Every structure is written in structure tokens, then in C-alpha cells.
Amino acid sequence: MSVETRPQPSLTDAQPTELIRLENVTKRFGANTVLDRLDFSVDAGRHVTLIGPSGSGKTTILRLLMTLTKPDEGTITVDGEQLFPAPEKQVREVRKKIGMVFQQFNLFPNMTVLRNITEAPVQVLGMSKDEAEERARELLELVGLTDKRDAKPTRLSGGQQQRVAIARALAMRPQVLLLDEVTSALDPELVAGVLDVLRDIARSTDITMLCVTHEMGFARDISDQVLMFDGGRVIEAGSPDKIFTEPEQERTREFLSAVL
Amino acid sequence: MKWDWNAVSEFMPHFWDGLRVTLEALALGSLLSFSLGLVWALLMRTPSRWVRWPVGVVTEFVRNTPLLVQLFFLFYVLPEWNVTFSALTTGVFAIGLHYSTYTMQVYRAGIEAVPVGQWEAATALNLPRLRTWTAVILPQAVRRVVPALGNYVISMLKDTPMLMVITVLEMLGQARLFSQQHFQFTEPVTVIGVAFILISYLASLLLRALERRLVR
Numbered sequence: 017m018s019v020e021t022r023p024q025p026s027l028t029d030a031q032p033t034e035l036i037r038l039e040n041v042t043k044r045f046g047a048n049t050v051l052d053r054l055d056f057s058v059d060a061g062r063h064v065t066l067i068g069p070s071g072s073g074k075t076t077i078l079r080l081l082m083t084l085t086k087p088d089e090g091t092i093t094v095d096g097e098q099l100f101p102a103p104e105k106q107v108r109e110v111r112k113k114i115g116m117v118f119q120q121f122n123l124f125p126n127m128t129v130l131r132n133i134t135e136a137p138v139q140v141l142g143m144s145k146d147e148a149e150e151r152a153r154e155l156l157e158l159v160g161l162t163d164k165r166d167a168k169p170t171r172l173s174g175g176q177q178q179r180v181a182i183a184r185a186l187a188m189r190p191q192v193l194l195l196d197e198v199t200s201a202l203d204p205e206l207v208a209g210v211l212d213v214l215r216d217i218a219r220s221t222d223i224t225m226l227c228v229t230h231e232m233g234f235a236r237d238i239s240d241q242v243l244m245f246d247g248g249r250v251i252e253a254g255s256p257d258k259i260f261t262e263p264e265q266e267r268t269r270e271f272l273s274a275v276l
Numbered sequence: 277m278k279w280d281w282n283a284v285s286e287f288m289p290h291f292w293d294g295l296r297v298t299l300e301a302l303a304l305g306s307l308l309s310f311s312l313g314l315v316w317a318l319l320m321r322t323p324s325r326w327v328r329w330p331v332g333v334v335t336e337f338v339r340n341t342p343l344l345v346q347l348f349f350l351f352y353v354l355p356e357w358n359v360t361f362s363a364l365t366t367g368v369f370a371i372g373l374h375y376s377t378y379t380m381q382v383y384r385a386g387i388e389a390v391p392v393g394q395w396e397a398a399t400a401l402n403l404p405r406l407r408t409w410t411a412v413i414l415p416q417a418v419r420r421v422v423p424a425l426g427n428y429v430i431s432m433l434k435d436t437p438m439l440m441v442i443t444v445l446e447m448l449g450q451a452r453l454f455s456q457q458h459f460q461f462t463e464p465v466t467v468i469g470v471a472f473i474l475i476s477y478l479a480s481l482l483l484r485a486l487e488r489r490l491v492r
Contacts, residue, residue, distance in 0.1 A: 082396075082399065082400050083399065084396050084399060084400070108402060111399075111402050112402055114400075115400065115401075116400040118393060118396065118397065118400075120391075120393050122391075122393035122394060122396060122397035123397070124394065124397065124411075124412055125416065126412070126415040126416050126419070127411075135401070135403070135411065136401035136402060136403055139403055139404065139407050139411075140401065140402045140403060140404070184401070185400070185401075188401060188402070
């Protein structure tokens with residue numbers, strides 16, 4: 017099974033292409049500084065997991081990239097084009113490169129599963145209805161929900177809803193997939209199904225993934241880079257092996273021993 | 277006091293005329309209040325306060341003055357400036373406008389009750405603004421507000437007799453006319469009273485059925 021994505025530079029290139037760059041980004045909520053002059057970049061094709069205590073700014077990074085919130089200072093660049101600051105028209109263009117899966121799924125309850133997936137390709141990418149439905153069929157197969165295409169989301173289990181949400185995000189053929197604690201709202205027995213789908217996508221596509229999760233096993237399994245956040249800064253970065261087995265920072269050790 | 281069935285049967289043709297007018301005013305008034313209320317609610321959400329402010333003032337004014345006064349104004353004062361409409365048109369407009377200032381609050385609550393995650397999903401999928409409203413937000417908001425809108429229909433029904441004061445011959449107007457001509461008050465007023473109960477009751481049954489369908 018494969019999911020088409022736009023052509024992307026191969027990972028074996030001597031110089032990996034930088035796809036996402038946050039420069040000097042500060043985000044405050046009231047008096048609380050969530051991100052403090054953060055510099056942060058992700059190369060194309062990478063699977064990066066952000067870990068850290070709640071309130072450390074991990075989710076805020078995903079929300080900034082999805083333009084659900086704006087930074088107070090700094091610049092955000094995706095694939096060489098500025099996402100912030102940028103005029104609305106440019107934001108719309110750059111945003112096409114990014115897809116997001118939410119903790120609470122956020123499927124449209126008034127639409128069938130199929131329409132949830134085809135709505136944006138038809139409305140935003142100008143795909144024909146047939147083409148979008150054909151693509152939705154492939155994606156539903158990928159997430160193992162072919163038989164649910166005509167169901168309303170509220171009839172599905174949380175795990176099934178989340179798999180539809182993954183299919184919906186992929187239908188837009190994003191270069192980057194943002195995963196915001198996608199299993200946190202699920203009953204424990206449903207987590208595995210969702211993680212399997214994501215693992216499958218991570219292996220079979222060259223999509224760039226940026227993942228906030230508390231599933232350390234999953235983080236270790238799919239990511240090739242783990243970033244430890246604390247107090248709005250990256251305090252440690254490295255391969256999953258290094259971070260999970262021999263972290264350098266005391267703070268990382270503390271955090272890991274608390275969640276593992 | 278004695279009950280005269282003859283008076284009832286003599287009144288019935290007038291009653292049917294009145295019923296037709298009442299239902300017409302109710303249906304058109306409802307439609308107008310539903311659509312105008314939605315327009316107000318959407319205008320109140322525009323970023324520009326040069327839109328929000330006048331809409332807020334006008335709707336606040338209309339909501340806080342009696343419908344009866346508005347009817348008099350529209351029917352007797354506007355013609356002074358050579359603006360004239362038929363009595364029924366004026367009545368429908370007044371009821372529709374008056375109730376639109378209530379339905380706008382209902383829509384507002386309905387729109388605000390759509391979870392913020394729905395907006396975020398629409399942004400993440402890059403849906404155009406208009407499409408987000410028409411395909412995602414409004415279908416969910418309207419579904420939530422049907423019961424509240426239905427209650428205003430019943431409320432409007434009970435306000436239709438006010439149209440009598442601007443010469444619209446709805447049910448009460450017919451009853452009064454008949455009473456004055458025949459000096460029989462009990463029968464026509466009772467007949468229309470029963471009619472009001474029946475219509476309200478049927479409407480609430482209809483509403484409950486609709487609610488069940490939408491909640492599914």
C-alpha cells in the first residue's frame with residue numbers, strides 16, 4: 017500500500033533539504049511565555065517527535081505551523097516560503113503543504129465519512145468529485161475503514177474516527193503531517209490500531225511528520241529525531257535511541273522516568 | 277349566557293378567512309424572522325465594528341420596543357413619508373423584523389456552540405471562509421437551534437392578533453367584526469381561542485418530531 021505525496025528530495029541526499037524553519041519565535045498567552053525565542057527546523061522526510069511536560073510548548077509549535085495561532089514575534093518558513101508573517105493569500109498557499117490530525121479528531125459530524133475526506137480536495141484543490149472519491153477509497157483502505165464510507169462520524173469508535181481524520185488529512189497530499197497527541201483521547205484498546213496506521217504511513221511514504229505524543233514506544237518506533245522541550249525551549253535533541261537510553265540532560269531523565 | 281350553535285355556524289366562513297390570514301402572516305413572518313435573524317447574527321460576527329455597531333443598535337432598539345408600537349409606526353407613520361404597504365405586508369414585515377432580533381440571539385448561541393475544533397479542522401483543510409460557514413458551521417449551528425426557533429414560531433402565532441390594530445382581518449379581527457355586527461361575543465371568541473390552542477399544539481408536535489429527526 018502506498019500513499020502518494022508530492023515528490024520530495026530523497027533522504028540519502030548528502031544535504032537534506034530543510035522543510036520547516038521557525039526563527040526566533042516567541043509566543044505568549046497573557047503573561048505566560050510558552051515559546052521563548054525558539055529556533056527550530058525540520059528536514060524534509062524526517063519524522064520528528066516532540067516530547068516534554070505539558071505546557072512546554074510542543075502543541076503550540078504544531079498550532080503555529082497550522083496557522084491556528086500566530087506568534088508574537090519571529091518568522092515561520094515552510095518549504096522556502098514564508099508562512100508568518102505573510103499576507104492571507106500566501107498563507108493559504110503555504111498551508112496546502114501542511115495537514116494536521118487533532119487530539120479530538122474534529123471530524124465534521126454533519127458529513128459522511130466519505131464527504132469528510134473529499135470535501136477539501138474538491139473545494140480547495142479543485143479535484144473532480146470522482147477523482148476525490150477514488151482517492152478517498154484508497155485512503156479508507158489504507159486506514160482499514162472501507163466499509164464505513166457512508167457512516168456518520170458519530171457512529172464510529174474514537175479509534176475509527178481518528179483513522180478517518182488521518183485519511184482526511186492525507187487526502188490533501190500534504191508534505192508535512194502534524195500529529196497532535198492523536199491517541200490521547202482514545203480508549204487504551206483503540207490506540208494500537210491508530211498507531212499501526214501511522215507507522216504504516218511513516219514507512220511507506222516520504223511525508224514529513226511532526227508528532228506530539230506521550231506514547232514513548234510509538235515515538236521511539238517511528239521517529240528518527242526526538243526533541244525534548246522544557247520551558248518553551250528545546251533542551252535536548254537526538255535520535256530516539258540516544259534520548260530514550262542515555263539522555264544527557266537531568267531534566268530529560270526526570271521527564272522520561274515519570275512517563276515511562 | 278347561552279351558547280348559540282347557529283352563531284358558530286354563521287361565524288365559520290369568517291373564521292376560515294381569518295385562519296388563512298393568520299397562517300399566512302405566521303408563515304411569512306417566520307420565514308422573514310429566520311432569514312433576517314441569520315443575517316443579523318452573521319453581521320454581528322464581521323470584524324468591522326462599523327458594521328457591528330449599527331446592527332447592534334438597530335436590533336437592540338427593535339427588540340426593546342413593543343411590537344404594537346412598531347406596528348402603529350409602520351402602518352400610520354410611514355405613510356406620512358409616502359411609504360405605503362398593504363396592511364398584511366406591513367404586519368408580516370413588523371412581526372418578521374421584531375422576531376428577527378430574537379432569532380439572531382438564537383443563531384448566535386447556535387454558532388458559538390459549534391466546537392472550536394470544527395473551525396480548526398476547516399482551517400487545517402484550508403477550506404475557504406464561505407465554504408466553512410455553509411458546509412461546516414451553519415449546518416451544525418442550525419440543527420442545534422431548531423427547537424428554540426420553533427418556540428418563537430409559537431410565540432409569533434400568539435402575537436398575530438396584534439395585527440388587528442392595523443386592520444388586518446386575522447382570526448381575532450374576524451371575531452371582533454362578527455361580534456360587533458351580531459352582538460354575539462361568546463361564540464366567535466371561543467372558536468378562535470380553541471383554534472389557537474389547536475394550532476399551537478399541532479406546531480409543538482411538529483416541532484418535537486423535527487427535533488427527534490435532527491438529533492439523530
